[in-house]
Amino acid sequence: MKKRIQEIKIRFSPDELAALNEQVKKAGISREQFCRNAIQGVAIRENPPADLHKLIWEIRRVGNNIDQILTIANARGLLDVPQLRKAMADLRDVEKLIADAYSAVPVPRRKKKD
Numbered sequence: 001m002k003k004r005i006q007e008i009k010i011r012f013s014p015d016e017l018a019a020l021n022e023q024v025k026k027a028g029i030s031r032e033q034f035c036r037n038a039i040q041g042v043a044i045r046e047n048p049p050a051d052l053h054k055l056i057w058e059i060r061r062v063g064n065n066i067d068q069i070l071t072i073a074n075a076r077g078l079l080d081v082p083q084l085r086k087a088m089a090d091l092r093d094v095e096k097l098i099a100d101a102y103s104a105v106p107v108p109r110r111k112k113k114d
Contacts, residue, residue, distance in 0.1 A: 027046060027047060056098060063091045066084060066091065069084065
């Protein structure tokens with residue numbers, strides 16, 4: 001059985017409908033879902049750029065490289081380990097900022113190495 005069986009009819013001026021369609025296109029969701037989100041007070045944000053996932057992947061790849069260097073440096077006592085740890089923390093902060101900019105993008109959390 002369908003949950004949504006109630007229907008309403010709304011009339012828009014051509015300009016209003018164009019503005020609604022533009023916002024719906026930017027959000028990347030249907031008009032119905034857009035209206036439901038607006039009624040429920042959900043923050044509606046633009047759809048993230050297509051290459052956002054690739055950017056996050058690249059940041060993580062760099063982080064993994066830093067982590068490998070950190071592991072070797074720690075074992076051999078060659079490099080400034082605290083400085084590398086700070087670089088890793090900064091990299092994670094950048095990743096979080098990017099993900100937070102687009103709340104619709106689920107970013108799986110990585111397991112921390114002990």
